Amino acid sequence: xxxxxxxxxxxxxxxxxxxxxxxxxxxxxxxxxxxxxxxxxxxxxxxxxxxxxxxxxxxxxxxxxxxxxxxxxxxxxxxxxxxxxxxxxxxxxxxxxxxxxxxxxxxxxxxxxxxxxxxxxxxxxxxxxxxxxxxxxxxxxxxxxxxxxxxxxxxxxxxxxxxxxxxxxxxxxxxxxxxxxxxxxxxxxxxxxxxxxxxxxxxxxxxxxxxxxxxxxxxxxxxx
Amino acid sequence: xxxxxxxxxxxxxxxxxxxxxxxxxxxxxxxxxxxxxxxxxxxxxxxxxxxxxxxxxxxxxxxxxxxxxxxxxxxxxxxxxxxxxxxxxxxxxxxxxxxxxxxxxxxxxxxxxxxxxxxxxxxxxxxxxxxxxxxxxxxxxxxxxxxxxxxxxxxxxxxxxxxxxxxxxxxxxxxxxxxxxxxxxxxxxxxxxxxxxxxx
Numbered sequence: 120x121x122x123x124x125x126x127x128x129x130x131x132x133x134x135x136x137x138x139x140x141x142x143x144x145x146x147x148x149x150x151x152x153x154x155x156x157x158x159x160x161x162x163x164x165x166x167x168x169x170x171x172x173x174x175x176x177x178x179x180x181x182x183x184x185x186x187x188x189x190x191x192x193x194x195x196x197x198x199x200x201x202x203x204x205x206x207x208x209x210x211x212x213x214x215x216x217x218x219x220x221x222x223x224x225x226x227x228x229x230x231x232x233x234x235x236x237x238x239x240x241x242x243x244x245x246x247x248x249x250x251x252x253x254x255x256x257x258x259x260x261x262x263x264x265x266x267x268x269x270x271x272x273x274x275x276x277x278x279x280x281x282x283x284x285x286x287x288x289x290x291x292x293x294x295x296x297x298x299x300x301x302x303x304x305x306x307x308x309x310x311x312x313x314x315x316x317x318x319x320x321x322x323x324x325x326x327x328x329x330x331x332x333x334x335x336x337x338x339x340x341x342x343x
Numbered sequence: 344x345x346x347x348x349x350x351x352x353x354x355x356x357x358x359x360x361x362x363x364x365x366x367x368x369x370x371x372x373x374x375x376x377x378x379x380x381x382x383x384x385x386x387x388x389x390x391x392x393x394x395x396x397x398x399x400x401x402x403x404x405x406x407x408x409x410x411x412x413x414x415x416x417x418x419x420x421x422x423x424x425x426x427x428x429x430x431x432x433x434x435x436x437x438x439x440x441x442x443x444x445x446x447x448x449x450x451x452x453x454x455x456x457x458x459x460x461x462x463x464x465x466x467x468x469x470x471x472x473x474x475x476x477x478x479x480x481x482x483x484x485x486x487x488x489x490x491x492x493x494x495x496x497x498x499x500x501x502x503x504x505x506x507x508x509x510x511x512x513x514x515x516x517x518x519x520x521x522x523x524x525x526x527x528x529x530x531x532x533x534x535x536x537x538x539x540x541x542x543x
Contacts, residue, residue: 143520146373147458151366191426194455198419206415221465224418228458230370297364298531305517305524313516 125250132254139262140311144231148222149263150300156279159267160260161215165204165223167256170232172200174240174252181241193236198227231259262307269303270294348485353540355489361459362497362527363534368459372498373523375450382502386495388450390488392432393460396425397487400464401471401480421464426455463490497534501527 138144145166152162173196177184184192205223208216216223226232235255240248271277274295276284284290293299361367368389375385400421408414433451436444454460467486471479504526513522 143373145370147366147369150369191423194422194426195419198422202416202418205418221462221469224465225367225458225462227418227422228456228461230456233456293532296535297366298528298535300366301524301528301531305521305528308524309514309517309521312518312521316516 125254128250128254129257132251132256132258133261134258135315136255137258137262137311138231138234138255139259139266140308141315142231142234143308144234145229145259146304148225148229149266150297150304151222152219153263153267153270153300154274154295155218155271155277156264156267158215158218159263161208161212162219162222163256163260163263165208165219166226166229166232166259167253168204169197169200169226170235170256170259171249171252173197173232174235174248175245176200177236177240178243178245178248184241189241190233190237193233193241194227197232197236201226231255266300266304266307269307270299273303274299351482351485352489355486356493356496357534358537358540360493360497360534360537361463361490362494362501363531364538365462367462368457368494371450371453371457371459372494372501373520373527375453376498376502376505376523379499379502379506382498383495384446385450385453386491386498388447388454389457389459389494390491391447392425392429392451392454393463393491393494394484394488395432396428396460396464397467397483398480399424399428401467401483404468404472405476405479417465417468421461421468425460425464429455459490459494463487497530500530504530 132138134141136142139146139149148162148166153159173193176196177193180192180196201224204226205216208219208223235252239251243251268278272284273291274293276282276288276290291299294303355361359365362369362372371385371389376382403420403424404414404417408417408420413420429451433444436447436451463486467479467483470486471482474482505523508522508526511522517525
């Protein structure tokens, strides 16, 4: 695995194939836990840990799991790791456990993890699978932090729990209530689509210019 | 008893609606809500599975996990029970009630990884772990049923809204999912009106 590929995978995970903002996977937990940056980051880190471990184990076992029962096998593997992460969070970060609540065990049914197991880990060697889990997990965490950043500043006027807005700021409570979650996530996905289409256009125009120059050169060569 | 059930019903269906205030089951909510008919089919399948899963998981928890001190394995146990139950329901319906199978069949496999079902079961476990076994079974089943009714209500309303959105002409980058999410946000705003209700 060379360096370029890792960079490409990282870019894919964070931007082009972001599990939340582009692939729209695992939206339940995204909407539910992004009321503060700490929660968003905690959830992202927990899901990343589960994703990396499950990708590794599924990749190691990919030749032993029969095709017919693979989904059930994946779910058992994933829920095992989720239980471990849950117990660890309960033991060392009780405050986070309280604020994430039922959404830690619900990582089991996060479509992103099952999707990576099915699409990547079941077909690739352990090391690329770990890197895939890591990059996708980072993309997921980045999306969660971005959404919770906006929601926490608008809805509570704080960041990491500290007051950062000027005194006259009236927090827009709606942003941390469920409706705000839906609307802010929708707007972010729209922004992402806009950026993608802009980049797509740029690439298209660049390609067009490139071919135009090439044809000019060819024409000149022909003239000579 | 009767008032308790009534309070449970109102809070599960409206005030703490599974989608609009708990965010559980968003994947099918956004995925199968293009048409009101399919949304209703999905909703009925969820009602069916969630009620049965609440009963099955309550029994497994009270009679297997607790006696053997295995409570910490609840995530694995519940997801396996749900997966097995869905498979079993699918086989049973195909043999016994083919008409119902034709209506619900395609939605059933999707329900295994629907976080609404696992979420309802876990909430039940947390809420009713201290009460007597018979009572906890009754309330778990009722909660599962009414929460699924709330899910169905939400997905059918949303499908109605989306059916109208087809005719709108939003900016290009808002087409598809962003607009659907914002519409869901507006419906959630209407539902948040219930959150002030005090049921004592």
